[in-house]
Amino acid sequence: MRITQGCFSFLPDLDDTQITAQVEYMLSRDWAVSVEYVYDPHPRNTYWEMWGHPMFDLRDAKGVMMELDECRKAHPDSYIRLQAFDSTRGFETVMMSFIVNRPPEEPKLHMQRTDFEGRSQKYAWDARY
Template identity: 75%
Template structure:
């Protein structure tokens, strides 16, 4: 099962040239870049681990790509995403977020439906490995 979170998630994985182009777009708009990783891609797990500090003053995509490569080396079997933050409104707002690394084998999520009183149904997501 392919995890679909963030922009471009229904497209084939971006290669490093395409990732660099997206990072350059973010930097041209003055957005800060942050790299995050996780081994739990559950849709409600919105707080992934930061890799390093957000790159607020960076103006060159090569710096982001070097940091991404370090993250890939440190966490080769994790999900890694790039977030672009815009602070022009006085607070950090995510403008773009996309996955740039996936494990070789992605986990499968199972949806379980339970019928309860009347017409009420409860749904639960669980990992099925």
Template identity: 65%
Template sequence: MRVTQGCFSFLPDLTDEQITAQIQYCLEKGWAVNIEFTDDPHPRNTYWDMWGLPMFDLRDAAGILMELTECRKVYGDRYIRMSAFDSSHGWESVRLSFIVNRPKEEPGFHLERQEVGGRSIRYTTRSYAVDRPEGQRYGDK
């Protein structure tokens, strides 16, 4: 199972050269780039941990890639994504987000079905990863 979130999610993983090109695009637009990581990639989990602070003042793609490299050294067994924030008036939100690192094994999600009143059916997705404690969800088993 391959988690598909954000831009480029159905493409093969981006190379560092391709990631640098995307960072450069964001910087040319004046967007601030930040790096986030998680071991619970559920689609509704919007609160990923931040690697440092958003890089509002960094205007060099190589510097941001260096931060990504450092994040990969520490959290290379987790999902890492880059987001580009547009602070201009009227937008003030994330304009681009994409995964730049994933664990070697992606366990996927379980679909839970629940029948409720009136013959209605509810579905819930649950990540198999959350069966293990945080920090131990990926890697050696």
């Protein structure tokens, strides 16, 4: 099962040229960019491990791509995503997020729905490799 989180998740994986174009868009909006990774992308796990520090005041996409390459080398079997933050309101707001690296074999999620009191429903899932 293909994990679908963030922008472009239903499209084929982006290549580095396409990722660079998206990073250039982020930087053109004056958004800070961060590189994050995780080995277990539970749908409710919004907090991934941060690779380095968020890149504020960066003007060149090469800086982000260098950090991404280093993260890929250190964690080749993890999910890696780029996030763009806008701080114009005085706090960080995620404006864009997309996966740029996936493990060779993704976990298969099994979702089970159970009817519960009244019209409520409960969901359970487990990951199968």
